[in-house]
Amino acid sequence: MQIKTHQKIDNSLSGEVLSIEEGKSATVRLKTDNRMVADEKGLIHGGFIFSAADYCAMVTVNHPNVVLGSADVRFLKPLKLGQTAIFKSEVLSTEGRKTLLKVEGFFEDTQEKFFEGNFKCYTLDKHVLE
Template structure:
């Protein structure tokens, strides 16, 4: 498992890569108190999205991959302390454009699903 992108990602915020292989990836995110949105312990959806985005990026696994668009659905709430798994799979490639399907689950129940449109650029987006 050699990850070619997003080397400086904060694993406490976006998850830890468990596997990366042939257009597929698996990212594990343990939700923490810093992610809480309210007194009931609801995890802010941005952290779930972040784990899904990271899974999509490493499924493409190119040094210059960027997110161009996403179509996502939040299906169930996530509570602080829960661990979620983001599973990504490259579904289609047309030139520099990649479509990556991502499903985030907690105990085999889907809490998030999305289709991410990623682009592989010739050079870093900031160059």
């Protein structure tokens, strides 16, 4: 498993890759910690959830110049401090440079789905900042 994209990502904040079937699917695990907490009750901020889901989509495409074009996501249940999330992606279609993916997030302990989204990714000829 060779990760070709987002190589400087902080895996403690965006998740660690468990598996990649390049161009088809990927699995990412996000272990929650105090840096992600939004309030005194231990609610994990949605930005960290989105980051892990986006990272899962990016490593599925697994190209150095992949970027996110858009996302339509739903937060179905809250994630709280101490819980671990598993994100699973699936490529729905590829047309030229555009890849459409589904990403779902599950509580690791119960496998109950708490997040779902559709991501539109583009593979560019050169880095987006060049």
